[in-house]
Amino acid sequence: MTAQPDVETDPALVDLYKDLHRHPELGFQEHRTAGIVAERLGALGYEVTTGVGSTGVVGLLKNGDGPTALLRADMDALPVLEGTGLDYASTATATDQDGAVVPVDHACGHDLHTTCLLGAAAVLAGSTDTWAGTLLLVFQPAEELGAGAQALVDDRLFERFPRPDVVLGQHVAPLPAGKIAGHAGASYAGSDSLRVTIVGKGAHGSMPQSSIDPVVIAAATVLRLQTVISREIPSTAVAVLTVGSVHAGSAANVIPGEAELQLNIRSYDEGVREHVLASVERIVRGEMATAGAPGEPEITSIERFPVVVNDAGALGKTLDVFRGWLGPENVLDPGAGAGSEDVGVLATASGALLSYWLLGGTDPALFTTGNMTDPALLTVPSNHSPHYAPVIEPTLGIGVSALVRATRAWLPVA
Known part of the structure; x- marks a missing residue:
């Protein structure tokens, strides 16, 4: 059975989602989106602060005594050329961090996250008799850069605003719309790009x-790096090392002076992470020394996402609410995911518990079993694909309702 939202989605919210989808913005460039968010929160009666962590927006609503819940949505898009063919598809371009003009697409669903949180903000502001405490709504920039959450923290988010007891949030995923999924403990991988x-x-x-x-040194390095996971990491541990870019030279008859590799490491354990990073440096230096290369390699971090760790008790409390609402068959455990997120930075920096879940957003008709063994999970477009776009309903309605119900569970009326 496909779950449905418990409230009818406001058509104006659908229009907002389509508008945000048409006008995506890259990380730390979310000026238009932030302006829309600030205007809507202000109209709902929230105390609004803009420019937090560059382009972040914070909405604060106090409703008597009680705990503080931070609800987070990310706002940024990706440098991807949209291929969905939707009548509200993006045709936007932007200048990226390297000065290149690139197409931009909400291929990860952050437009849906923003819309859901604005929808929940409206419901909660209009039903203050159903919850008590403080709402801290955080619309975060630059999640895709792995820098937005830290930028908020560095801008003294938790000194300027109340420290939360819990951080709540969701991410749309290529699961059947009507399903919610969450995994306790290490839920999303740490990621290092070099x-x-x-x-x-x-x-x-x-x-x-x-x-x-x-x-030749680069080729030998690429091959040797493949042994780090297969020969240095215990078989009971999980890690991935991918060399995603190799670049050297510009002519067939010229041996260049240097070569560049870009690689990504995924891990769930800090000890494993440190070992893999040390092994990368050892291998690169070793291959250069073997070849008699002058000087030292330059190894720089492009981005880093820490492991996202869901507090077992906090996630369990939230998912129990969802089970009572949607039915246990519609609340899944996806296991630990290899994707990365920076929402955990907000929990770690504030000392709050983290309860973060996945929101199904794909047409249920494409699935057979609708659970984590469904073969369609390997074939439907996923986040970051140019063909990825959530079905608006019931995804949007359930996303709003999930945030509202989770908030009420964590901010109960005495």
Whole structure:
């Protein structure tokens, strides 16, 4: 049975979602989105602060004595050319951090997150007899850069506003719309992206003896890096190391002076993470030394996401509410995911419990069993795909209702 929202979605909220989808913005560039969020929160009676962590928006609503709940939604989009064919598809472009003009698409669903939280903000502001305490609504920039949550913390979020007792949030996922999923403990992988520059000695392609070829060093490095997971990490641990970019030279008959690798590491344990990072540095330095390359490699961090750890008790409390509402068959355990998120930074920095779940957003008709063994999970478009776009209903309605119900559970009336 497909679950349905317990309130009818306001058509104006659907229009808002389509508008945000048409006008995506990259991380730390969410000026239009932030303006819409601030205007709507102000009209609902929230105390609004803009420009937090660059482009973040915070809405505060106090309703008597009680705990404080932080509800978080991310606002940024991706440098992706949308291929959904929807009548509200994005045709936007923007200038990225490297100065390149790129297409922009809400291919990860952050427009839905923002719309759901604004919808929940309206419901909660209009039903203050159903909850007690303090609502701290955080509309976060730059989640895709792995920098937005930390920017909020660095901008003294938890000194300027009440410290929360719990952080609540959701992320739309390629699960059947009407399903919610959550996993206790390490739920989403930590991620480290690195740029490795290997310096050799360039020469004419006809005179390799005059070179120290960084292409050969890079090739040897790529192969050797594959042994880190298979030969250095215990079989009971989980980690992934991917070399996603290799670049060197610009002509067939020229041996370049340097080569660049970009790689990504996913892990769930800090000890495993540190071991893999140390192994990367050891291997890169070793291959350069073996080749007699001059100098040292340059290894720089591109982005980092810490492991997201759901508090077992906090998530259990929230999912119990969802089970009573949607039915146990519609609340799933997806296991630990390899995707990464920075929402955990907000919980760690504030000392709050974290309860973070996945919101199904794909047409249920595409699934057979509708659970975590469904073969359609391997075939339907997923987040970051140019073809990814949630079905608006029942996804939007359930997303609003989930935030409202979770909030009421954590901010009960005495």
